[in-house]
Amino acid sequence: MSTLTVENVTKTYGDVTALEDVSFEIEDEFVVLLGESGAGKSTMLRCINGLTEPTSGGIYLDGRPIEESQPSIGMIFQQHNLVDGVSAYLNALTGSLERTGFVSSLFQWQEPADKRRALEALETVGLLDEAHQRVSQMSGGQQQRVGIARALVQDPGLLLADEPVASLDPASAETVMGYLRKAAGVHEVTALVSLHQVNIAAHFGDRFIGLRDGGLVFDVERGGLTPSLIDDLYGSVETVGLADRRAVDRTERPLEAERRVEA
Amino acid sequence: MSSESPSKPRGLRSYFGFVDGGESAVERKMTELKRRKTIRRLWAVLGVVVGGIAFYLSLLATEFTVSQLLTQFPFFLDALTEYFPPTTYSGIPFIDVAQYWNFMVDAGLFRAAGVTMAIAFAGTVLGLPGALLFGILASERVVPYPFNFLFRATMSFIRAIPALVWALIFIPLGGVSPFTGVLAIMVDTTGYLGRLFTDELEEIADGPIEGIESTGATKPQVISFGMLSQVFRQFIAWIAFDLEHNVRVAIGLGLIGAGGLGLELDIQRKTFNYTEMMACIILIVVLAGSVELMSQRVRSYLRDDDSEETGVLEVFLTAPRKILDSTAGRR
Secondary structure, rough: EEEEEEEEEEEEOOOOEEEEEEEEEEEEOOOEEEEEOOOOHHHHHHHHHOOOOEEEEEEEEEEHHHHHHHEEEEEEEEOOOOOOOOOOOHHHHHHHHHHHHHHHHOOOOOOOHHHHHHHHHHHHOOOOOHHEEHHOOHHHHOOOOHHHHHHHHOOOOOOEEEEEOOOOHHHHHHHHHHHHHHHHHOOOOEEEEEEEOHHHHHHHHOOOEEEEEEEEEEEOOOOOOOOHHHHHHHHHHHHOOOOOOOOOOOOOOOOHHHHOHHH | OOOOOOOOOOHHHHOOOOOOOOOOOOHHHHHHHHHHHHHHHHHHHHHHHHHHHHHHHHHHHHHOOHHHHHHHHHHHHHHHHHHOOOOEOOOOEOOOOHHHHHHHOOOOOOHHHHHHHHHHHHHHHHHHHHHHHHHOOOOOOOHHHHHHHOOOOHHHHHHHHHHHHHHOOOOHHHHOOHHHHHHHHHHHHHHHHHHHHHHHHHHHHHHHHHHHHOOOOOOOHHEEEEHHHHHHHOOOOOHHHHHHHHHHHHHHHHHHHHHHHHHHHHHHHHOOOOHHHHHHHHHHHHHHHHHHHHHHHHHHHHHOOOOOOOOOOHHOOOOOHHHHHHHHHHO
């Protein structure tokens, strides 16, 4: 269980400001990052993950600068980023590379504890029986679950997921989000998940952080996510059909019509 | 419109289209068409004449005459009965397979086939480290742009020279022997297999590399797990393919004396033992075909994307042509 602190983070690419003075702190929660494409969600996650450095501001995990704690951040990608021709088990096992020497990793001489952890992670995402199946032969939803397992094997304090269900059909998207939430719960990991599907977000999140044009628009607990906030976040066009709904709550089923296709 | 008939002949010049002017635009075009046709015909005649002369000279140079063909034909028929010695099995005429078999056993042809396989296998294994090294270093993802070309160029140079010529070059090193054959195949493998590895590495996806990086892996770990493990199966498939190719090359190298089945075939040819020669050819086709069949099954098992599988009969029928192609350095 870790505490992630984001302090006044600004990120610019030349003239373009991707993030502007964003601050929040999350701990022991399943937090959803909302916003349209280009709102700065990916940049935020990449900064936290250490793939890019913020122009100014600081990011801390349990009080330590983020660069020192990269191994304890598990990352789940939109396109799962697994090695296709290799089994689910070996993909999950790559989560332990950071703790393993080069030669040992070449010959799969990982600690038995790490091997057990890989199998346990696959069990958490419901894929223990498919452990020896090649990832290329799995469905998109199953592949993403292997991606979750790999992140869990890292034994992370913080799980980041960048649009983990954007390329999945609605049913698989729900399943994967269900497993992601379960995984975060079972392994007691703080999770920050960026999503663009409001209905799925509302269904699974504990807390919602809204980004628009690189700035923080709202930071609310479950129940505080009102149609007017979402309207504010996405502008009027995207929320046609949402505006006349009273409240968005967790029990609602995701609707096909609300899915926005990200470019 | 002229009242005069437009097609009234005006002599040969008009027929071939070499007259000036005409009464109308259409008339002038008609004349031009005739002229073009005349010129085309002149070129055709020239082509036939030149081709005919070249053909005649070629016949002279090769001393090819129909009378020679006719006088030699009975000998060819004789040879044919030696190629395919006839016999009867319980009254039904058929080829005497036992003769082939006896020769194969007596002359130790199976051992020779083993030598051919050994040349191919040893050459492939010896060439593998070089192929891996050059193949990986030639990839732009591993070695930055201008420097990777050093390795690419080396492999291109190796490939520019067919294995057969490499064997000739290495004769001072190992004589005309299986040893030289192994050397030639080793060098050939470094050039070809390495290039296939490079091509395979160029096609890998960035996602898995980023995925491995995100786990906190070191640079060597990222290369081996993010990059090489993506192409591991393909590498094995290419090795199987190259082994198959090298068996065909080894047969070809035998013909110039590097041992194995090819050498046996050459010996029988020089001593005009046609039955024995055919026995060698049959065994060669069976060997090349079986290796290709095996290699293909391995490959289609390894790569789930491509489903190309050649039929059993086709594999054996196309074996002779593929042996020649491989020997000449083509795949």
